[in-house]
Amino acid sequence: MARYTGAVCKTCRREGAKLFLKGERCYGAKCSFERKEYAPGQHGQNRRRKRSEYGTQLREKQKIRRTYGILETQFHNYYEKAASQKGITGENLLSMLERRLDNVIYRIGFASSLRAARQLVRHRHFLVNGKLVDIPSFIVTPGDIVQVKDKSRKLKVIHDSLRRVKEGRQISYLELDKARLMGRLSEFPARVDIPVDVNEQAVVELYSK
Numbered sequence: 494m495a496r497y498t499g500a501v502c503k504t505c506r507r508e509g510a511k512l513f514l515k516g517e518r519c520y521g522a523k524c525s526f527e528r529k530e531y532a533p534g535q536h537g538q539n540r541r542r543k544r545s546e547y548g549t550q551l552r553e554k555q556k557i558r559r560t561y562g563i564l565e566t567q568f569h570n571y572y573e574k575a576a577s578q579k580g581i582t583g584e585n586l587l588s589m590l591e592r593r594l595d596n597v598i599y600r601i602g603f604a605s606s607l608r609a610a611r612q613l614v615r616h617r618h619f620l621v622n623g624k625l626v627d628i629p630s631f632i633v634t635p636g637d638i639v640q641v642k643d644k645s646r647k648l649k650v651i652h653d654s655l656r657r658v659k660e661g662r663q664i665s666y667l668e669l670d671k672a673r674l675m676g677r678l679s680e681f682p683a684r685v686d687i688p689v690d691v692n693e694q695a696v697v698e699l700y701s702k
């Protein structure tokens with residue numbers, strides 16, 4: 494499947510916000526966004542133009558898309574599904590993206606970044622309800638149990654990531670059992686609990702035009 498292979502740190506600078514795409518690096522002194530809080534490119538420091546309504550909506554869409562590491566066509570498909578569901582479209586969209594398997598693994602703490610989580614899934618290190626799943630976009634539903642498969646339980650990258658996570662419920666809709674290398678989605682993510690600083694309503698307005 495196609496994926497973005499460019500400079501990750503530039504995407505944070507482009508959106509004007511930390512998207513925490515590189516794990517621990519984003520919290521340290523080496524973070525590019527901390528050292529260069531301006532847009533990338535030759536004229537990045539001189540861009541002071543006021544954004545139009547469309548420009549603001551577009552940036553919010555790009556911010557969400559880049560936060561979850563998905564391409565344009567994928568994002569549009571998620572939006573269409575969210576719009577067809579009952580409830581608030583923007584919140585449905587974020588809830589669906591939060592429940593992608595790669596994101597669940599990242600949020601629980603089995604990986605230090607979303608990219609690392611995606612790689613672990615593709616390398617077949619995780620089970621969902623006892624069955625091997627190697628599709629990062631697999632949607633986890635409440636009650637599903639995600640666990641490290643037996644042959645992967647000694648992976649250093651997973652244990653290094655877990656050392657930075659406290660036992661219990663880091664996010665209200667996720668549970669972690671460190672001893673058993675197991676996590677569970679306990680409920681559908683509520684918007685107030687989703688740790689993403691975006692204006693999803695702007696995306697709905699963008700697609701409604």
